[in-house]
Amino acid sequence: MPVDMGKHFTFADLARYTLPTIGMMLFMSLYVMVDGFFVSNWCGATALAAVNFVYPIPMILGAVGFMLGTGGSAIVAKTRGEGNDDRANQQFSLLVYTAIFAGVVCAILGAFILHPLLIALGAQGEMLELCMFYGIIITIGLPVLVLQYLFQELLITAGKPEFAFGVTFAAGIANIVLDAVFIVGLGMGVVGAAIGSMAGMAIGGFIPLVYFARPNKSFLRLGRTKLDWRMLGHACVNGSSEMVSSIAMSLVGICYNVQLLAYLGEAGVAAYGVIMYVGVAFVAIFSGYIVGSSPLMSYQYGAKNTVEMQSLFKKSLVVVGISGVAMFAATRVFALPLALIFVGYDEALVELTVHAALIYALALPLMGFNMYGSALFTALGNGVVSAIISFVRTLIFEIGAVFLLPLMLGPDGIWYSISVAELAALVMTIAFTWALAPKYGYLASRQ
Secondary structure (H helix, E strand, O other): OOOOOOOOOOHHHHHHHHHHHHHHHHHHHHHHHHHHHHHHHHHOHHHHHHHHHHOHHHHHHHOHHHHHHHHHHHHHHHHHHOOOHHHHHHHHHHHHHHHHHHHHHHHHHHHHHHHHHHHHHOOOHHHHHHHHHHHHHHHHOHHHHHHHHHHHHHHHHOOOHHHHHHHHHHHHHHHHHHHHHHHHHOOOHHHHHHHHHHHHHHHHHHHHHHHHHOOOOOOOOOOOOOOOHHHHHHHHHHHHHHHHHHHHHHHHHHHHHHHHHHHOOHHHHHHHHHHHHHHHHHHHHHHHHHHHHHHHHHHHHHOOOHHHHHHHHHHHHHHHHHHHHHHHHHHHHHHHHHHHHHHOOOHHHHHHHHHHHHHHHHHHHHHHHHHHHHHHHHHOOOHHHHHHHHHHHHHHHHHHHHHHHHHHHOOHHHHHHHHHHHHHHHHHHHHHHHHHHHHHOOOHHHO
């Protein structure tokens, strides 16, 4: 049975409700991580650099799924909180059909821009060729990727976090098995890695589509709808922060790769890729909790229950704070073993990777608060403030830092960039959260 979103959630309840979503996000992060492991160990450092160099481009195009999923999820949850289930189903259906159309458009666009964009970013020779082999297959799979991003949000709103985890688990396992078959068994290299990833995306997109198209036991059902430009516009604006955040993370990755290629060559790009595999897993933990808990905040906001809003807000700060410290400690302990797993065949690359990872870890205790601050305002329907936090945090602070700090600190400035950006963003996030508390009522003393 779907979980009652209107009840009081203790820490234990929150853990039970969000753990499936955290697991789901972790398995989502397996796509690039598993590809990196097999590509690095069976194809070499140049292939690893190529996969990491091209991967952000299709992810930017697929970010429309995050926008529709997060923005639409808040609207659907709020509508249900107001007691209008029929309208919530119409809104849900329109979001799904829009995502399918958007995914097809993004795939066509990506196929046209991929090659010239890679050349403009500095890829050449063997690395450019490998980038194209991997990137074009992932780009073709964008329609199912967009659906997967959409459903990982809406399955939570439908009260089915366990089903969301099950689908993502199946997708992750398929990716692992197919990577082993195509890369190790058949020697297909980066092409095999891309096919494995696309197959996982297809599972994550199609299974929920079939589930919601049939009679089911969730809060939502895919069916007939009507074109509601106002609702779609609200969903796009409300979810724009998550889309901006996703796009910005990919743009930041591109900027890091460009800078590392200039300062450290392909080895720097490969080292950054290993760090991002771990970083993506940590971000997945933060995102899993935030995605899992956000519909609860939206529901209570729709029900005008400020007591539960305050309880969710305080508990969430505790969760992301403890998680950030734990991630920092884990990086200090496991940096070397993880580097050996991914690039153990190259001693110099292992040393560079560990050095960079220890610097990167400084950002982890700060990161969760900024991610939660942005998502909080999305859940409350204030997509503008959420987008400002995401935009400034990444596209201004982090990209600015990655280009400016190396001028003062050399290559180490690239690794310190994220910590400087997260610290500056935390000041901004606190300011918005404090200033808008009286309007929404998530802080009792500020109403």
